[in-house]
Structure formats: structure tokens, C-alpha cells
Amino acid sequence: MTRYNFKVIEKKWQNYWVENNSFKSVVDKNKKKFYSLEMFPYPSGKIHMGHVRNYTIGDVLARFKMMQGYNVLHPMGWDSFGMPAENAAKQNNLDPKKWTEKNIKTMRDQLKQLGLSIDWDKEISTCSPEYYKHEQAFFLELYDKGLVYRKENYVNWDPVDETVLANEQVIDGKGWRSGALVERKKLNQWFFNISKFSDELLEGLEALDEWPNKVKIMQKNWIGKSFGCELDFGIEGSLPVKNIKCFTTRPDTLFGCSFVAVSIDHPIAKFYENDKNFLAFKEECSKTGTTEESIAQAEKLGFPTSLMAINPLDPSIKVPVFFANFVLMDYGFGAIFGCPAHDQRDFDFAKKYNLNFISVIDPINEKDKIETNNKAYTGPGKIINSKFLNNLSAPDQSILEAIKILEEKKLGKKKINFRLKDWGVSRQRYWGCPIPIAYNDKNEIIKVPLEDLPVKLPENINLNTKGNPLDHQKDWFDIQINGEKCKRETDTLDTFVDSSWYFLRFCSNKNTKEGFDLDEIKYWMPVDQYIGGVEHAILHLLYSRFFMRAIKHERKEFINPEPFKGLFTQGMVCHETYKNKNDQWLSPDEIETNDKINYHLKGMPDEKVKVGPSESMSKSKKNTIDPEKIITNYGADAVRLFILSDSPPEKDVQWSDQGMLASYKFIQKFWLLHKKIISIILLKNENGDSKPIDSFTNIMIDKITKSIEKFHYNVLVANFHETYNYLNKEIEKPINYLSLSKNYKKILSIMHPVMPHLISECLVELEPKMSLEWPTADHKKILNKNINIVVQINGKKRTIINLGNEISENQLILKIKEEPLINKFIKNKKFKKTIYIKNKLINIII
RNA sequence: GCCCUCGUGGUGAAAUUGGUAGACACAACGGACUUAAAAUCCGUGCCUUUUUGGAGUGCCAGUUCGAGUCUGGCCGAGGGCACCA
Numbered sequence: 032m033t034r035y036n037f038k039v040i041e042k043k044w045q046n047y048w049v050e051n052n053s054f055k056s057v058v059d060k061n062k063k064k065f066y067s068l069e070m071f072p073y074p075s076g077k078i079h080m081g082h083v084r085n086y087t088i089g090d091v092l093a094r095f096k097m098m099q100g101y102n103v104l105h106p107m108g109w110d111s112f113g114m115p116a117e118n119a120a121k122q123n124n125l126d127p128k129k130w131t132e133k134n135i136k137t138m139r140d141q142l143k144q145l146g147l148s149i150d151w152d153k154e155i156s157t158c159s160p161e162y163y164k165h166e167q168a169f170f171l172e173l174y175d176k177g178l179v180y181r182k183e184n185y186v187n188w189d190p191v192d193e194t195v196l197a198n199e200q201v202i203d204g205k206g207w208r209s210g211a212l213v214e215r216k217k218l219n220q221w222f223f224n225i226s227k228f229s230d231e232l233l234e235g236l237e238a239l240d241e242w243p244n245k246v247k248i249m250q251k252n253w254i255g256k257s258f259g260c261e262l263d264f265g266i267e268g269s270l271p272v273k274n275i276k277c278f279t280t281r282p283d284t285l286f287g288c289s290f291v292a293v294s295i296d297h298p299i300a301k302f303y304e305n306d307k308n309f310l311a312f313k314e315e316c317s318k319t320g321t322t323e324e325s326i327a328q329a330e331k332l333g334f335p336t337s338l339m340a341i342n343p344l345d346p347s348i349k350v351p352v353f354f355a356n357f358v359l360m361d362y363g364f365g366a367i368f369g370c371p372a373h374d375q376r377d378f379d380f381a382k383k384y385n386l387n388f389i390s391v392i393d394p395i396n397e398k399d400k401i402e403t404n405n406k407a408y409t410g411p412g413k414i415i416n417s418k419f420l421n422n423l424s425a426p427d428q429s430i431l432e433a434i435k436i437l438e439e440k441k442l443g444k445k446k447i448n449f450r451l452k453d454w455g456v457s458r459q460r461y462w463g464c465p466i467p468i469a470y471n472d473k474n475e476i477i478k479v480p481l482e483d484l485p486v487k488l489p490e491n492i493n494l495n496t497k498g499n500p501l502d503h504q505k506d507w508f509d510i511q512i513n514g515e516k517c518k519r520e521t522d523t524l525d526t527f528v529d530s531s532w533y534f535l536r537f538c539s540n541k542n543t544k545e546g547f548d549l550d551e552i553k554y555w556m557p558v559d560q561y562i563g564g565v566e567h568a569i570l571h572l573l574y575s576r577f578f579m580r581a582i583k584h585e586r587k588e589f590i591n592p593e594p595f596k597g598l599f600t601q602g603m604v605c606h607e608t609y610k611n612k613n614d615q616w617l618s619p620d621e622i623e624t625n626d627k628i629n630y631h632l633k634g635m636p637d638e639k640v641k642v643g644p645s646e647s648m649s650k651s652k653k654n655t656i657d658p659e660k661i662i663t664n665y666g667a668d669a670v671r672l673f674i675l676s677d678s679p680p681e682k683d684v685q686w687s688d689q690g691m692l693a694s695y696k697f698i699q700k701f702w703l704l705h706k707k708i709i710s711i712i713l714l715k716n717e718n719g720d721s722k723p724i725d726s727f728t729n730i731m732i733d734k735i736t737k738s739i740e741k742f743h744y745n746v747l748v749a750n751f752h753e754t755y756n757y758l759n760k761e762i763e764k765p766i767n768y769l770s771l772s773k774n775y776k777k778i779l780s781i782m783h784p785v786m787p788h789l790i791s792e793c794l795v796e797l798e799p800k801m802s803l804e805w806p807t808a809d810h811k812k813i814l815n816k817n818i819n820i821v822v823q824i825n826g827k828k829r830t831i832i833n834l835g836n837e838i839s840e841n842q843l844i845l846k847i848k849e850e851p852l853i854n855k856f857i858k859n860k861k862f863k864k865t866i867y868i869k870n871k872l873i874n875i876i877i
Numbered sequence: 878g879c880c881c882u883c884g885u886g887g888u889g890a891a892a893u894u895g896g897u898a899g900a901c902a903c904a905a906c907g908g909a910c911u912u913a914a915a916a917u918c919c920g921u922g923c924c925u926u927u928u929u930g931g932a933g934u935g936c937c938a939g940u941u942c943g944a945g946u947c948u949g950g951c952c953g954a955g956g957g958c959a960c961c962a
Binding site: 073075110113114115197200244245248249252253255321322323324326327328329361375376450451452454455456458525526527530565566567568569570571676677678679682684685687689690693694696697734737743745746748749750751752753756819820821823825826827828831863864865866868871872874875876 | 883896903904941957958960961962
């Protein structure tokens with residue numbers, strides 16, 4: 032018998048799908064649509080295993096939905112602007128455009144080899160002027176709507192490279208390349224007013240019931256809504272400062288206030304600009320880092336001012352004002368009041384600077400008192416030491432009451448604060464979408480007229496300049512708008528802007544006039560299932576949700592503002608890591624083993640290799656497996672099968688050569704079984720019991736349909752193995768050939784989405800005319816014979832009895848009494864109670 | 878520090894959502910076939926003396942006729958916490 036030749040057969044079907052336009056999607060209002068989308072890749076060079084996993088998961092779903100009769104949109108594109116192209120181009124003296132285009136070609140070919148059900152007519156690339164033209168139009172639309180503005184903002188500035196650094200490019204306060212000390216510098220930058228939609232973005236989460244809870248919680252924390260109030264502290268001192276405005280979520284602890292702390296960037300800092308000690312303190316603070324984590328973990332530091340703050344609720348109480356490293360200017364008003372007894376940060380600060388501790392909440396448990404616990408108490412309790420607030424229950428009642436009183440006395444007012452900041456979209460880079468703005472001689476903002484779009488990036492320019500290469504392109508940035516001499520904006524857009532609307536472009540990628548066609552997005556949107564890595568859980572998804580709302584803003588005819596109805600976040604592909612004796616990373620190709628425990632360098636048994644933990648595949652750790660090699664050796668179906676088989680898709684999966692091989696063997700085994708089944712069908716035997724195979728097939732249809740719908744793809748693969756094991760035995764018995772053929776077709780159909788090439792070939796050998804349809808389970812055909820009932824005595828399993836068909840509880844009990852294994856437990860004993868779960872289990876309490 | 882998730886054999890994992898714990902696979906071991914190896918097929922897997930039986934889903938309690946699943950506490954691992962995509 033011939034082996035399954037995946038090389039020939041996979042190519043054959045990939046050609047067939049192209050020739051038959053199998054995946055072409057056209058709006059058809061008579062058909063139910065399904066928009067299946069996986070996060071589009073950055074064209075970094077070649078596809079990696081993470082892509083294989085991502086796109087296989089999506090492909091199984093898309094093919095499943097197609098077979099169920101949905102009109103499926105399943106497109107692919109390229110997130111093709113970004114720093115890697117610019118860096119690679121700089122290093123190798125290339126053109127980022129050519130570099131990117133070459134990568135796209137390679138990766139497109141590789142994706143095609145995977146046999147994905149992509150409608151390639153819908154392909155887009157964000158670095159093409161046809162795409163970014165519309166992005167520029169959107170930018171101007173948002174500008175007109177007041178959702179885009181320019182303001183000064185701090186950036187990480189590398190004074191040697193004269194460039195802005197991303198946070199990750201700052202290592203120990205120094206630039207990653209130059210090693211120069213990074214400065215905080217203020218630059219004029221463009222912002223999207225995402226915070227305008229804070230509340231909407233938060234509330235919208237509740238309706239997203241097909242999103243992982245984890246992602247919703249991350250977004251919720253990111254938006255960070257907090258309820259509290261703003262209040263004014265009167266100030267006494269030698270400086271011309273009358274008051275300081277604070278935000279607090281706990282106005283009910285105001286009588287416990289023993290200091291006021293402000294950010295080092297607070298307006299009052301201007302009075303200390305020439306104070307050497309203050310500048311040293313500022314320097315010290317900048318070492319801490321600005322992430323929430325580092326601020327929370329760092330030692331609380333303060334710098335005293337000469338000011339005293341007056342407690343708004345009791346003017347006789349005056350407390351010192353400090354600069355403090357744990358207060359951020361961009362949250363609230365950059366000022367807080369400290370209540371050491373009931374906030375851990377304030378507690379630490381007060382301890383260090385010997386400030387008062389005043390308990391104003393009496394805890395429910397004695398042991399939680401700060402005197403005994405030596406920790407701030409943040410739990411519920413009763414208000415004490417607070418005059419007119421005393422005896423209120425904290426926090427719920429007391430906060431509301433405190434705000435009410437503060438408002439009545441006109442000392443403060445209720446305020447809802449958000450952590451979410453506006454989205455800075457300016458990047459001082461070449462390889463990004465140009466911002467369609469220019470400035471005239473008076474430095475006024477001049478929009479590039481719509482008819483002049485796209486503002487194309489200049490090509491073939493020198494990238495090895497200091498700072499942003501576009502700043503050196505005089506013949507590009509010097510322009511005239513309406514006869515006025517202007518200079519173009521040389522910043523480009525954050526690449527997150529490109530990806531926050533690409534799913535709309537897929538719906539009408541050929542429309543040259545507009546970014547999308549309203550009719551088409553009304554049909555296709557929202558994306559029914561979005562699949563990608565959890566690393567995009569916050570920014571990309573939040574920005575996309577913002578973009579929909581920004582476009583919808585003041586455009587009433589628009590649609591549901593949620594772009595992604597269902598979201599699935601897949602885990603990473605991991606592999607063991609290897610190092611040589613000099614602690615240099617080794618790739619799996621460089622090593623070998625005789626006993627699968629000890630590894631050594633290939634061909635050098637004495638050169639031992641250190642095996643490290645399994646980590647997500649990355650070029651830097653050299654623990655990658657090249658998908659193209661695997662496809663060449665084992666075929667696309669085998670890789671698809673393996674990448675789904677070992678772990679649930681939302682969890683990380685371990686790459687395993689043995690597992691990969693096993694998947695390949697399964698395909699070969701299945702092919703042999705298929706040949707056997709075809710030859711049995713050709714014998715046209717009309718005898719034999721077809722009920723068992725009917726039953727099995729319908730059970731499997733039911734199981735597999737559910738596994739796909741719930742993304743339990745690893746279970747799906749296990750179901751395939753079960754199916755193989757069953758069929759391999761069952762065909763030894765005589766089966767009516769018509770029944771075998773009918774059931775086998777259904778079995779092949781439900782395996783098709785995972786192994787489309789193999790199964791297509793099997794299907795046409797069974798029936799020459801290719802037809803694909805998802806079968807539905809007929810529950811009537813599922814045999815209820817051989818019901819196994821678990822018999823428990825006092826909750827312990829004692830035996831399983833097998834029944835020919837359903838019987839009543841009383842009959843069952845009679846039968847149990849006859850069972851010898853059970854008899855010894857129950858003889859001479861009265862049944863106190865029996866619990867019977869139909870056809871499953873009986874528990875007898877004695 | 879704050880927030881979230883997860884702990885099941887040698888390994889990856891299943892478990893109809895409170896009802897037979899370990900499906901399916903990898904690895905290991907034993908056997909068959911073979912001159913031999915590879916490939917393939919069959920079998921084994923905790924404790925106790927075979928059967929009977931017992932223990933068992935990180936640890937300790939609890940709810941329940943019944944807990945991997947629910948509740949509380951503890952221990953351990955991982956992830957998120959502002960512009961790398």
C-alpha cells in the first residue's frame with residue numbers, strides 16, 4: 032500500500048482552493064455572516080511557531096463556520112510599519128520598504144503552505160500609501176471633531192543619539208545604544224483624546240461576554256475609575272501659594288490627615304528650581320522609575336517645603352507639605368493628603384519622617400489595630416476621632432457622608448477620576464504613517480488638504496542621521512499649502528494607530544475613496560471571533576475600541592462601537608533552552624543526546640550542554656523551531672495537528688519533537704485506515720449491524736462540534752485518536768457498506784477543519800464530487816444500550832452494573848440487592864436514603 | 878506593594894460544570910514480529926499478599942448523600958500594573 036504523499040496532495044489541494052476561489056468572501060445579505068480574524072503579523076522575516084498556532088486556531092474555526100453554511104470573512108494583512116524595519120535598514124544600509132516587502136513575500140508564501148482558508152483578495156499592508164492615505168484622513172476627521180490635540184509631554188531623550196527612546200530602550204537610566212544618561216525632555220506631541228471615552232470604554236466591557244475575564248479585568252484596571260472627591264487645602268507659608276487641590280478616594284479619613292504630599296512636577300516646584308537640595312531630591316526620585324510597581328515597592332521619600340496645609344474640616348489643624356516620590360503629576364491633581372493610619376504608603380512615609388498617626392477607623396477585629404498590627408488598616412469599621420463623622424460605618428456610608436458635608440461647606444466636590452491617560456501618538460521615527468499636518472511661519476497648525484492625501488513618506492533617504500531622519504528631508508518637509516509656506520510635521524504615527532482600524536479596512540480593502548464602505552462594515556462588523564496573543568490585551572484592544580467610538584462620534588448612522596464580539600487569547604509556544612559551557616545560547620539543531628537526559632554538542636560527546644527551563648520561543652534564546660522546516664519534513668496537516676494537540680489553546684504549549692512525530696504518524700496511520708475502509712466499501716457487503724457505528728458517529732459529531740465551539744482543540748485531537756481507534760477495530764466486523772460509507776463521510780467531515788488536505792483527499796476518494804458540509808448529531812441514533820450505573824454505598828463506589836435498557840429506580844434497587852459484590856455491604860441493613868441520578872449513578876445510604 | 882489566574886501520574890493533559898478521577902497522547906518498562914535493528918502491534922503502571930480492599934487531584938478545615946469542581950485559611954507557581962510590537 033502506498034504511503035500518504037503529503038507533498039503532492041497538499042500542493043494539489045492548495046491549488047484547488049485557489050482555482051475554485053474557495054475562500055472568496057462577498058457581501059450576501061441573505062446569508063448569515065461570520066467574521067473570523069486573527070491578529071495580523073508584523074513582517075519580521077519568516078513566520079514563527081506562534082504564528083502557526085495563532086493561524087491554525089483561527090483556520091479551524093473559519094473552516095468550521097464555512098462548513099456550517101456561514102458567509103465567512105477570513106482575511107490576512109501586514110502590520111508593516113515599525114521600528115524593526117528601520118533598525119534593520121540602518122544596520123544593513125537597506126531601504127525599509129524593500130526589506131518589508133521582501134519579508135511579506137516570504138511570509139505570505141509560508142502562510143499559504145499552511146493551507147489556511149484565507150481570502151487573499153482582501154490582503155492589506157499598513158505601510159502602503161493606499162492604506163495610510165485613509166489613516167491620514169481619519170486623523171484629520173478626529174482633529175476636526177476635537178479628538179486630536181497637541182501638547183507638551185515628557186519623553187526619554189538620549190542626548191548622544193539625539194533621539195527619543197522607548198521605555199524598554201532605557202536600561203538603568205541609560206540609552207541602550209549610546210549608554211548616555213537619559214534625560215527627561217519636554218516635546219510637543221500629538222495626542223488622541225481617549226480619556227474622553229473612559230467611562231464608555233469601561234462600561235462597554237460589561238457587554239463583552241465572549242471575552243476572557245482576565246482581559247476585561249486588565250482593561251478595567253487600566254482605565255482605573257475611582258470615585259472620590261477633590262478638595263482644597265488652604266496654605267500658609269512664605270511662598271505665594273494660597274491653596275493646593277487634592278484628589279482623594281477617602282475623604283472620610285480627613286481627620287486622620289497628618290501631611291500633604293505633592294509631586295516633584297507640581298506647579299509649586301517652580302519655587303524650588305534653584306534649591307540644590309531639591310534638585311538632588313528630584314534626581315534621586317528619577318532613579319526609582321515611573322512604573323506603578325516600582326513606585327509601590329520603592330522606599331517612600333519626601334522633601335519638606337516651608338508650607339503648612341490647613342485641614343478643610345478643622346482649620347485649627349495644620350500639617351506640613353512635602354514633595355514625595357510616590358505622588359504622580361499625571362494622576363488627579365498631583366497632590367494628596369496623607370492619612371498614615373489607613374494607607375500603607377502614607378504609613379511608611381509617616382514612619383520615616385516622624386509624622387502623627389491618628390486612627391479614624393475602628394477595625395472590627397482588635398488584632399487589626401495599628402498599635403498591635405504595625406500596619407495601616409484599610410478594611411471596614413466605624414469612624415472615630417472625627418467629630419461630626421463619628422460612628423458612621425466605613426467605607427460606604429462614611430465616604431458619601433464626608434463628600435456631602437464637604438460639598439455643603441463648599442470645601443470640595445464629588446469627583447470621578449480615571450487612571451487612563453490620553454494616547455500619545457507621535458513617534459520621532461521614519462518608518463511610520465506621516466501625520467498630515469504642517470506648520471506655517473507663525474507655527475500655526477495647518478491641515479494638509481484631503482485631496483493632497485496621502486502624504487507619502489520620502490523614499491531612498493539616508494537613515495543614518497541623528498534623531499528622526501525626516502527632520503533632514505528639507506525637500507520633503509518644505510511645502511506650500513494654499514500659497515502659504517509651511518513645514519510638514521516630521522513625527523510619524525504610533526503603529527498602534529495602524530492596527531486600531533485594520534479590521535474595518537478588510538471589509539472594503541479595494542475602496543480608494545474611503546477607508547471603509549459603511550454598507551460593507553454594517554454587514555461584516557463586528558469581528559465575530561478575534562484571536563491573538565494576550566500581550567495585546569490592553570493597548571491594541573483598547574485603542575481599537577477607542578477608534579470605533581472616535582469614528583462614531585458625531586456620526587449617527589454608525590454601528591455598534593465594539594469591534595470584537597468574541598476574543599480568544601492563545602498561549603505561547605515554548606521550547607527548552609540550551610547553553611554551552613560559556614553560557615552562550617545554543618539552538619536545538621546544535622545539540623544531540625543518546626539517552627534523552629544528557630545533551631552534548633553535535634558530534635562532540637565531551638562538550639556537555641546545559642539544559643535550561645522551557646521558555647517561549649525567541650531568536651535571542653535560540654530556542655526556536657523553524658515552521659518551514661517542519662512543514663517540509665512532515666507536511667502542513669501534521670504541524671496543524673500537533674500545534675493543537677498537546678495543550679488547551681489558551682495555555683502555553685511545549686514544543687516536542689516526539690509529539691510532532693506522533694502527529695505525523697497519525698496522519699500516515701489514518702491514510703492506511705482510509706484505504707482499508709474504501710476497499711471494504713467496494714466489497715458492497717450488505718450484512719452486519721450498523722447501529723453501533725451510527726451511534727458512535729453521532730456521539731463524535733456531538734463531541735467534536737462542542738469541542739470546536741468551546742476552543743477545546745486539544746480535546747478535539749484526542750477525539751480524533753478515539754475515532755481512529757474505534758474505526759480500526761470496528762471495521763474488523765461486518766458492517767453494511769452503505770451505512771459505513773454514510774457514517775465515514777460524516778467522520779471525515781468533522782475532521783476536515785484541522786487536516787484539510789488529507790481529509791479533502793479522503794473525501795474525493797469516497798465520493799468523487801467534492802462537497803463539504805458540517806453534519807448535525809442525531810441524538811436518536813445514540814444507543815442507550817449498555818447503560819453503566821455506578822453503585823455507591825455511603826458515597827463510596829462499590830461496583831458498576833450494566834443494564835440492557837432503562838429501568839425504574841425500584842427495579843434497580845432490586846437488582847442491586849442481587850449483586851454479590853454489593854450484598855455483603857447491605858445485608859440486614861435498612862436503606863436510610865437513596866439518591867438516584869438517571870442512567871448514571873445510585874448512592875445508597877445505610 | 879496592589880490586582881488576576883492556576884496547582885490532577887514520570888510528562889502534556891481529560892473530566893458532561895457537584896456524580897466512575899486520570900480520556901487521549903508523549904516518555905518508560907515488558908512482550909510479539911525480525912538473523913538483528915528500525916518500524917509496527919499487544920500489554921503494564923500507587924499501597925497491601927492475587928482477588929477482596931485501601932489511599933489518592935498542593936496543604937488544613939468546612940458545606941454536601943457525594944468535592945478535582947463550592948466556601949474559608951495557608952503554601953507554591955505564573956501573569957498584569959503607561960506608550961517594544
